[in-house]
Amino acid sequence: MFGRDIGIDLGTANVLIHVKGRGIVLNEPAVVAMDTQTRNVLAVGEEAFRMVGRTPGNIVVMRPLKDGVIADFDTTEKMLKHFLEKIRVKGWFMKPRILICCPTNITSVEQKAIREAAEKSGAKQVYLEEEPKVAAVGAGLDIFQPTGNMVVDIGGGTTDVAVLSMGDIVTAESIKIAGDRFDADILSSIKKKHKLLIGERTAEQIKFEIGTVSPKGSDKSMEIRGRDMVNGLPRTIEVHASEVQEAMQEAVQHIVQAARTVLEITPPELSADIIDRGIIITGGGAYLHGIDTLLADELKVPVFIAEDPMDCVANGTGMMLENLDRIRKVK
Incomplete structure (x- = not known):
């Protein structure tokens, strides 16, 4: 068995893995249970999530990612390794190429941490893409045309707002409120x-x-x-x-303000496209009752919820894996 190309939505709340040719094969909470004395990992994902708030003093249940970036490097590496072993994508002769999504405004140090965690968990090459771009592709938007598309991706740790055109992000804002x-x-x-x-x-x-x-x-x-x-x-x-x-009112207003800020700095031609095409909401936050109506009322633009919003980023990685050579590799 040879290594495959895989896409990872490395979220603060959930990790979704898409294997090329197989679709989404894993969707589990980004949670790790660890023995504080021995530093041994006792459980990962769904099994660890069931322990939240119910463990004795020597066991800590933690999220190794915070606000969309790695907070605990070693634990993230162990979590990724566990998930990759679980889905059996590492071949005997080849390691998989991995495409990972990240928020739009992370620093080069945070990018390096994500790359190293993926490499140490068994990746041959690591590619990094911005989350709202991948979410837009996964939501079925054709971002490679010279027309404006706007995405509001409300995840667990971050909300990413972006306007895309001709295959790239034109304007974007990422806030640590989600x-x-x-x-x-x-x-x-x-x-x-x-x-x-x-x-x-x-x-x-x-x-x-x-x-x-x-x-x-x-x-x-x-x-x-x-x-x-x-x-x-x-x-x-x-x-x-x-x-x-x-x-939740105050936090929601921060998301509305982030979307408003992005619209205010968007070129007028693309703004006209957004009025025609509307805004797409992706991520787990899309399931919040009334979020589409509230954004539409505040921004005076049509707002739609993507189909399967939580899977948009993972599905988007699957589509981008078909064009891996066009994606920049993380230096």
């Missing part, structure tokens, strides 16, 4: 309003089930359990969608 920030704001709001401590997983569950960014909100509600801050005992409360909308 899904993780929404979770943190929900957690903080419930702590402040209800004097109840909840975990990250519960906050994420609230976001998925009743999260909304529309000012009109929805009438949904759900019961959650946590620890009472006053007496330290377990308690159950009911949380309404309007509370969640209020908690």
Whole structure:
């Protein structure tokens, strides 16, 4: 068996791997469980995610990526190695060529860290591409024509906004506000309003089930359990969608502002194309109730949610793997 070309969406929250000719073969949380005394990796991905908030003192469950970049190099390398072994892409005679996506504004040092982590996990060559560009390709946009396409990619650690034309990014903005920030704001709001401590997983569950960014909100509600801050005992409360909308409001406005900033510096001809073609939302944040309506109202431009928004970047890497020779290799 020979090495294959593979594309990796190395996200803060999830890692998706696309193998050329096979499609998306892996989609797991970017989480690692480690023994703090021996530094041995105990679990990776889905198995480690189930341990979040439920481990004894000697086991720590961590995310080796933060805000779209590597926060813990050794753990990222171990995580990548585990995932590559799991999907069995490394051949006996050849190592795979890997295409990895990254936010638009990462530094050369951060690029080097991503490249080295991929090389040490078993890559022959590493190519780097900007996330919104790959997301646009995966969403089915023809970015190689001389017309403007705009993408808002809301991931776990970063939101990338970009206008693309003739196969490259014309204007872009990347902010470290996305899904993780929404979770943190929900957690903080419930702590402040209800004097109840909840975990990250519960906050994420609230976001998925009743999260909304529309000012009109929805009438949904759900019961959650946590620890009472006053007496330290377990308690159950009911949380309404309007509370969640209020908690996430500030973070969402930062995303709106980032999109507005990109539109303000976009050449007028491309702005005219965007009015015709609209804006595409990709990434896990696209699932937030009302995000398309809110952006359309604020920016006065049609906004659409991509088909399978979470898979857009991974699918885009698959399409770009067909033209690997046209992509610059990371120096």
